[in-house]
Amino acid sequence: TVRAPGEDPDGGWGWVLVAAFFVCNSLIYGLMRVFGIFFVEFVQYFEESAQAISWISSIGVATQQSTGAALGNAYGARVVVMAGGLLAGLGLILASQATSLFHLYLSMGVMSGLGWGLIFSPMMATVIAHFTRRRTLALGVSLSSIGLSAFAFNPLFQMLKEMYTWRGALLISGALSFNIIPCGALIQPKKPSLAAERLSVLFERPYITYVIAASLFNAGYFVPYFHLVAHSRQVGFSEYQAAFVLSAAGATDILGRIFSGWFSDLGHFRLIHLLAVWTALTGLSILLLPVSSLTALYPALMVVSSVYGFCSGALTSLVFAVLPQIVGVSRVMGALGLFQMIESGAGLIGTPLSGFLRDITGDYVASFMMAGSCLILGSLTLGTLPHFFSCTLRNILNTVAIKTKHGPNEQRAT
Secondary structure, eight states: OOOOGGGSTTSTHHHHHHHHHHHHHHHHHHHHHHTHHHHHHHHHHHTOOHHHHHHHHHHHHHHHTTSSHHHHHHHOHHHHHHHHHHHHHHHHHHHTTOOSHHHHIIIIIIIHHHHHHHHHHHHHHHHHHTOSTTHHHHHHHHHHHHHHHHHHHHHHHHHHHHHHHHHHHHHHHHHHHTTHHHHHHTSOOOOOOOOTTGGGGGGOHHHHHHHHHHHHHHHHHTHHHHHHHHHHHHTTOOHHHHHHHHHHHHHHHHHHHHHHHHHHHTTSSOHHHHHHHHHHHHHHHHHHHHHHHHTTOHHHHHHHHHHHHHHHHHHHHHHHHHHHHHHOGGGHHHHHHHHHHHHHHHHHHHHHHHHHHHHHHSSSHHHHHHHHHHHHHHHHHHTOHHHHHHHHHHHHHHHHHHHHHHHHHHHHHO
């Protein structure tokens, strides 16, 4: 017999799905994060502006975030994820044969983006449904593959690009994406659910506030992954040095996701408070990225990039772990779909806006300033930072008061 996801939380087949989601994320966001390596090549090969090339990633991100959940509700997560793996691989293979920028928009942007969208939301909702007490940790482990793959893929695809040109490297990435299909097959068959309550969350103030904040996150979150390599090369670092900057961010990203999941599940602070703190720190680290690189000190750039990777990884698990607390587990699939559909608008304009700023200023400093400011503003939109710091201060004072009260008694007892 097939056991429903809610019957065996925090164990069993849920950990198999965590492993499958781990692989899927590495082949979605891990690959998306190495496309910064192709950015300079595309600008030179197609003789287009940075803004025009940036639309490739923005179309992919927007398409990825606006599909998946509705089809998962209608046809079941298993079929939808497997179809997504097929489309993601085909899109990258077709992109390897591109003869124009519009071709890349359709193949890498629309087709692969659609495939990624069919994978992420249903897999995310399936993992969430299998966990309760350890949900944030499970999501942290699942999403840690993004940093791991970014760490490994950046130097790997830099080498593949030099050996086989950007076309060969994209062809290989398409073949790798087909491994998502067997991962989708691991999802247990489940009767598709109706989405009658899906739109009801749009009338709930906490959900709307959260979506607005996440949209601001999304406008700036991906900018470093698409422009940091080009920026590093522009200020004088070699191609491999620039690639390893992203690898450093990918390595600490892994630690950030796992640490965030473990620490959040301890229950010392509310998840939304922790999300606000990590988001503000991520925005601050993005603001510091061009400052560190303009000093021409490579170790300084590596340190700031590592801090950025850790903080951005820490916030990612919480973005999705907070959602069930706002709408309830039973409405996660529909709420997640709407959540990503709405915030995709910000993702659509974020990277091209950063590319436009680069075109008019001649460097990427303004791009990073815009991105970091968006995350800090999103953190403030949550409206939880003052409450978080007041709670933290109160806990510290209570701890000190308890130790002061019992300290002399304990000394006399000894």
